[in-house]
Amino acid sequence: MRDRILTKVQATIGFISGVTAPKLVNHKRIHTPRDVIEDIRELYGVEISYQQAWRARERALEMLKGKPSEGYKQMPRYIWMLNKVYPNSYIRMQKTEDNKFMYLFIALRPLIRGFDYCRPVVVVDAAHLGGAYKGTFVSASTLDGAGCILPLAYGVVDTENDCSWTWFFENFKNAFGERENMCIVSDRNESIIKSVSIVYPNVPHCACIWHLWKNVCSSFKRSKKTLSDIFYSMAKAYRKEDFDKLMAKVVKVDHRVKDYLEEAGYEKWSRVHSTINRGRMMTSNIAECINGCLVDARKLTIIDFLEEARLLFGSWNYKNREIASYTKDTLGRRFEEILIVNASKSSKMKVVPSSEYIFTVHEAGKRYIVCLERKTCTCGRFQHDEIPCAHAIAVLKHKNVTNLHPYCSDYYKPYALEKTYEVVMVPMPDKDDWNVPEYVLDEIVRPPRYRRLAGRPRKRRKKNADEKITVNNNCCGQCGQEGHNRRTCTFFPKED
Structure with a gap:
């Protein structure tokens, strides 16, 4: 009888979920069904199937976080509390005619106030949610005076299309307005480009150079390794002469790349051709950083995800506020380091004055002209970075000026x-x-129209046909390019 009973010992899904729930409180902790099977085997000596472990884990998550649909019902309460805790914030939600959730826009008062003292360069990006219902997280951010990320606004839309991005930018304009010399930086998403032209007709759209080069690589596979360093140097060049020299090298390798970049518009990605000063924001990496920090939170219910985003931005706000309290006599951390580096470079330069404000600086056989009144230098760094370059610091040392601020x-x-x-x-x-x-409490908000399909969700983005690059490690031994070998190489022909 004892052997018969001990061999029939089983664990119900309710019991397993109670044991598993404490290990799922932290959403960043990875606890898979395989781990649940191991825990039940080690603690109780009972074998359970993968399906039992998966169902128990899902029930434990439901016990802790609630059903995914409950998050949308709590949305009016959450928005009301945000407006109460952060007065003068700009928060908007849009529903369908049958009260189904569509869009959400959140711009908290501390973030709105901070944008007034930052360079008006806004970086936008989107990332898919991984919960039970389909959705896309959208955000807008910028850099503060110390070079740290300052989130401006965030929200949730159904998907990246013309309507959703236009709605987002309209609310962004209502919350932050339109400033002089403002620009929008993003990847080359057609909906973003179209929405910016509609909502901000006088604000230029600038392309992320990383995404632009990724598109070039997908179109011209053979040139991606050879031209990578040249392209980034060309995009960040401070003088048109340097830009033209680098572009000439591009033409020698593959003239089609020049045609593609020219069609995209030099003013959208090149620093020297830009109509406004983008500062040091040449990519959309700060928006990608926000998406990366919230990659685990995007699997939570809608309310828990929004709260995780608010907590993340609150922690950044506290750290950056603490850094700002220490900065009394110096510039922001990143730009103070640039001044130190430029000062060390200026020690070996020779300064020849021409007038009270115009000076000639000699460096390694080259001549640069600095104008302190206009804050310009022929190297281009003084006026683009809006911080004294090495040549300007050499002039200021010659004039015995110690305060560079x-x-x-x-x-x-x-x-x-x-x-x-x-x-x-x-x-x-x-x-x-x-x-x-x-x-x-009486306001009704129903879940979105589309629910995620059954099955294991994708962890990686589904690439378009033009983004799929075939892997080919074979390259020419002479020039190092792909697509041919030593025998057919045209760059280094064989000598007769």
């Missing part, structure tokens, strides 16, 4: 950095302490 942009100064984080991002109360009026 008057020749730097106001965005980099301690006052602007302090004002950026003047408004504190206070914490939100616990959900059990939310006191919400009855009219807010």
